[in-house]
Amino acid sequence: MYMPAHFEENRPEVLHRLIAEQPFGALITNGPNGLDANHVPFEFEVPSAAGETHGILRAHVARANPVWQEAAANPEALVIFQGPAAYISPNWYPSKHEAHRQVPTYNYMVVHAHGRIVVRDDESFVRGLVARLTRKMEAGEPVPWKMGDAPADFISQMLGAIVGIEIEVTRLVGKWKLGQNKAADDRRGAAETLLARSSDDQQAVGQAMLNAPPAF
Template sequence: MYNSKPHQDHDLARLHQHMQQTRLAMLVSHGERGLLATHLPVLLTTSEGEFGTVHAHLARANPQWQDLASGAEALLVFPGDDAYVSPTYYPSKASNPKTVPTWNYTAVHAYGVAEVIHEAAPLLDIVTRLTDRHEQGRDTPWRVTDAPADYLDGMLRAIVGIRLPIARLQGARKLSQNRSAEDFAGVREGLGASRDPLDRQLAAHMRTL
């Protein structure tokens, strides 16, 4: 992704935290069918490989897994918080009206070549770990073993697993770092005072800089 130097994030722990907090990632690949994208929950194992390894699963009917099986590089997009930035937030606007709106955001992009998994045991492990992750905290969490065994076997035959060791990792924290300290503070306070909770979340990121 295009990411100018002031907005690049190379803090691996923070990038991993962002990925783990993203509930739904986007898997993008290019192959014989052109560009394909699938929205899916994923699991990140930070201890596997230099940048970590991602596990997920796709419907077997989804042709994207065939492009992945051919060795095409894949991109996983992990969107984060974002907010519209109005020029009215800039105190400098009073003396310099040459300003335009922009958008602040956080995002992580992970690249790699995926391994496609067909075997039942590792598939069951992926769906079990995903389920346990998203059911945690519920008073009565649902477990994969709650489903009848024959039904579960059929569901596993209808999916394929993905294991993607991350070869490249890009992080973006576009938080008005390219503005003056005065304008940066104006954006942070403007978003922090917004009635929109998403704006306030972005302002919280700016307070960590």
């Protein structure tokens, strides 16, 4: 990933928070047919202490999906977690109306997690993982669904159709492209325009732009 120094985000707590808030990741692997991408929700275990690992990612894929078998031969993987993103119009920069020397762009926040896949093809692993993911995703529902709501034989059948994967994260790369290379007035003008919009992503990017330190 192209990384100008002023867009680099390397604070662990910031990267961990984005993964926790945006758990639906793109799992990139390199199989016998070349690069492949699978889109799955992940559970993230934050590292308990500083060391070589940067946490553990856990997920499940369909048993019919060859990715878990291909990972045995080439376990290297990249998981991309995309945070809020928003289009930026040149018209939102005050300097544009003076010199007309601005162009459109996109501002965004993203984390790349690098690691190696370990296949966890056992019922107890996937049952626990599915239970935890379900509790997290259902937490905001008035009456949260739980695995016990379905017949036990049906749940066992469904669990048998999936395979667990675990990725020990060896490197986290964060890019927060938030106009840090722009003049303060231009950055503020674009941020305030986004904050006035109705989209959650636009408002999140606008607030992040105001919070980001300038490049100069």
